[in-house]
Amino acid sequence: MDRNDAPAYPVGLRLAGRRVVVLGGGQVAQRRLPGLVAAGADVLLVSPSATPAVEAMADAGEVRWERRRYTPGDLAGAWYAVVATDDAAANAAASAEAEERRVWCVRSDDAEAATAWTPATGRDEGVTVAVLTGRDPRRSAAVRDAVVEGLRDGTLVAPRHRARTPGVALVGGGPGDPDLITVRGRRLLAEADVVVADRLGPRDLLDELPPHVEVIDAAKIPYGRAMAQEAINDALIQHARAGKAVVRLKGGDPFVFGRGMEEVQALAEAGIACTVVPGISSSISVPGAAGIPVTHRGVAHEFTVVSGHVAPEDPRSLVDWAALARLRGTLVLLMAVERIGAIARALVEHGRDPQTPVAVVQEGTTAAQRRVDATLATVGATVAAEGVRPPAVIVIGDVVALEAGRA
Structure with missing residues (x-):
């Protein structure tokens, strides 16, 4: 079998405390260095210049940076090398040195001349996914993304077989x-x-x-x-x-x-x-799904979330309705459908404008979502007439009147 036709042998390198040499401080190094640092490698970067992100890693002491071009002997003592300069001759020379020293070497400019390929990798909950598809890196990335996303969202179920700590x-x-x-x-x-x-x-x-x-x-x-x-x-x-x-x-x-x-x-x-x-709390997501921002520049600088499961006059209530009525921002009520009439009256009695817009959003974010609009003066009667039932989120404030496209 021709060497170039042979499949790559996948292996996980344990580089903690071992020397890795990276030649070139450009975009390739910027992508590869974080993974090498996370693996605990002793990284030497050789490059006359570097991107701001790479320079910041050097300034933070995560990698050692020698500001110069590659010279023969740079790979002495290395276990792994990443060759990614913009000098083709230097890349070829470094690759030849790696071959001579038996150092596994990745080349960004010529994968066929490399002795190692970098897989498309992703991590989730202690699992590392590494995908190699030979000469099709875009497919590698696509397969990697699909597997990692499946692990993360539960569509790809991979049960743990070792003992787990019981818990909730x-x-x-x-x-x-x-x-x-x-x-x-x-x-x-x-x-x-x-x-x-x-x-x-x-x-x-x-x-x-x-x-x-x-x-x-x-x-x-x-x-x-x-x-x-x-x-x-x-x-x-x-x-x-x-x-x-x-x-x-x-x-x-x-x-x-x-x-x-x-x-x-x-x-x-x-x-x-x-x-x-x-x-995600329904107090912000349901208004958003109904086209209502709970805050908006020049309209509302705060929003308050209140439970309406007890009426304002109920001695068990912990809510200062008088203080809420004085606020100028948005008021979001949860569990308040049955008592919205009493709540609206209390707010008006304590000074809130009876013409303040109100939106009642039932079954928010689901296929059964519906929105009913009213004012503080009419919301009690409107909810009853429209047959609104829990669960519903009630939004009170000028943000209710905003329309898409308004600056």
């Missing part, structure tokens, strides 16, 4: 659209043995779970059946103690009116490890 992942699932869960959250969901799911979590993701995954319904349907918080805590603890990988899938963000901290505290008291994965 408290995952914010976002506002409802399954595509809006975080990459880490989706990956943990794909690795779960048990999923304790809320009604407001991204339900479509449950259909993707393998048959062996136990799904526990922790739906807290307003004014209907509900799984007591204590029962949820007990379920998380019991399954984690049984050695299961448990995901508590919640809507929005676990710590934005999600009672997530109560679950974290219960797990801590039980000695159960807990990972918190933030989620």
Whole structure:
């Protein structure tokens, strides 16, 4: 077989503490140096000049930089070399020296003359993906990206076979659209043995779970059946103690009116490890999906998120409605559909303009999303007349009146 036709033999180099020589300080070095530094290599850069990024690495002491051109002998003691200068003769000479010294050498200008090729690499959760497709680097990068993305979003399931530390992942699932869960959250969901799911979590993701995954319904349907918080805590603890990988899938963000901290505290008291994965809160994502920015230059310099699950006159309320009425920015209400009439009256009584625009966005980010507009003076009657039901996010403020295209 011709040497040039033989496939490359893949291998992972352990370069920590070993000398690596990089010739040339241009764009190739800028791409390769971070990986070499991350591998712990003792990097010597030989180049009369360098890009600002490469120079910054040298200034930070991550690499040693000798500001000169290549000279024979530079590869002495090296385990690996990257030849990437703009001088073809120097590249050929360095490549010949590498061959003589039996140093594996990558060449940016002539892959056929190199003794090593750099694969397209990506990393995720301790897994390194390296792809070689011979003379088609673009295909290598495309395959690499597909594999890494699959690992990250859970579409490429690769279960761990070594022992895992039992624990619970408290995952914010976002506002409802399954595509809006975080990459880490989706990956943990794909690795779960048990999923304790809320009604407001991204339900479509449950259909993707393998048959062996136990799904526990922790739906807290307003004014209907509900799984007591204590029962949820007990379920998380019991399954984690049984050695299961448990995901508590919640809507929005676990710590934005999600009672997530109560679950974290219960797990801590039980000695159960807990990972918190933030989620996209409906307080900003649902208005955005409905075309409403919660802030806008010259219109609103702040936004306040408030729970409306108790009425303003209720002695259990912790909200200073009078102070909120004096604010000029955006007010975002969650869990407020049933009490929006009372809330609107309280804001008007404390000085907020009754003509302040209001938008009610039901089932935000899902296929069932709809938006109902009103004012503080009319929102109570409008919500009742339109039959708006939870879950819905209510936005109060001048940002509601903004239209696309306005500067």
